[in-house]
Amino acid sequence: MTDSNISSLEGKQHRLAYIPGLDGLRGLLVLLGPIIFHARPDFLPGGILAIDVFFVISSYLITSIALQEWGSTGRIDLIAYAGRRVRRLVPALLIAITSLALYLALWADKSLIARWTGSLVSTLSYSANWFEIFSGVSYFQQFDNPSPMYHAWSFAIEEQFYL
Numbered sequence: 001m002t003d004s005n006i007s008s009l010e011g012k013q014h015r016l017a018y019i020p021g022l023d024g025l026r027g028l029l030v031l032l033g034p035i036i037f038h039a040r041p042d043f044l045p046g047g048i049l050a051i052d053v054f055f056v057i058s059s060y061l062i063t064s065i066a067l068q069e070w071g072s073t074g075r076i077d078l079i080a081y082a083g084r085r086v087r088r089l090v091p092a093l094l095i096a097i098t099s100l101a102l103y104l105a106l107w108a109d110k111s112l113i114a115r116w117t118g119s120l121v122s123t124l125s126y127s128a129n130w131f132e133i134f135s136g137v138s139y140f141q142q143f144d145n146p147s148p149m150y151h152a153w154s155f156a157i158e159e160q161f162y163l
Contacts, residue, residue, distance in 0.1 A: 016064045022057055029054040034151055051151055089155070097123060100148055112147075119147035126160070129153040 029050040037047030066076050097120055104116050115135070122131035132153050 016068065022061065026054055026057055029057075034148065055154065093123070093152075093155075097149070116147045116149075119149045119152070122156070123149045123152040126156045129156040129160075 032044060032047050033050030033054060036044050037050070041047070066081075069076050100116065101120060104113060104120075108116070115137075118131055118135065119128065122128040128149065132150070
């Protein structure tokens with residue numbers, strides 16, 4: 001490569017190409033992690049690790065987008081980011097919470113109501129991490145019958161970080 005080619009590349013922003021396979025992998029991880037693992041933990045022992053891999057890939061994508069924005073504008077617009085995040089996450093989160101609330105009211109074992117109701121409310125208020133901390137459930141007890149919204153603590157931590 002000549003010096004003129006190198007100097008012409010220096011001022012250009014390099015954009016990360018869209019990789020559809022990453023979206024497909026994230027979808028598969030969501031299916032394996034919270035859905036199949038919670039529905040049939042005996043069918044997929046260790047399936048909870050799918051959530052960790054999902055977060056790693058998502059963090060990579062979020063960081064890539066932020067770095068591209070920083071490189072092109074010299075700043076990161078947190079309000080625009082929060083708006084995109086709300087449009088992407090809240091509809092699915094509301095469907096999940098509504099579905100779980102209906103299941104809890106109509107079919108679930110009544111012993112789950114107190115814990116899962118707290119989990120639902122704390123998920124809506126983006127305080128699930130604090131609910132898990134103060135719920136009085138030991139580390140080993142949390143695996144006995146966790147709320148399907150258990151993983152919402154990660155959303156809470158992210159939102160609290162942004163605030």
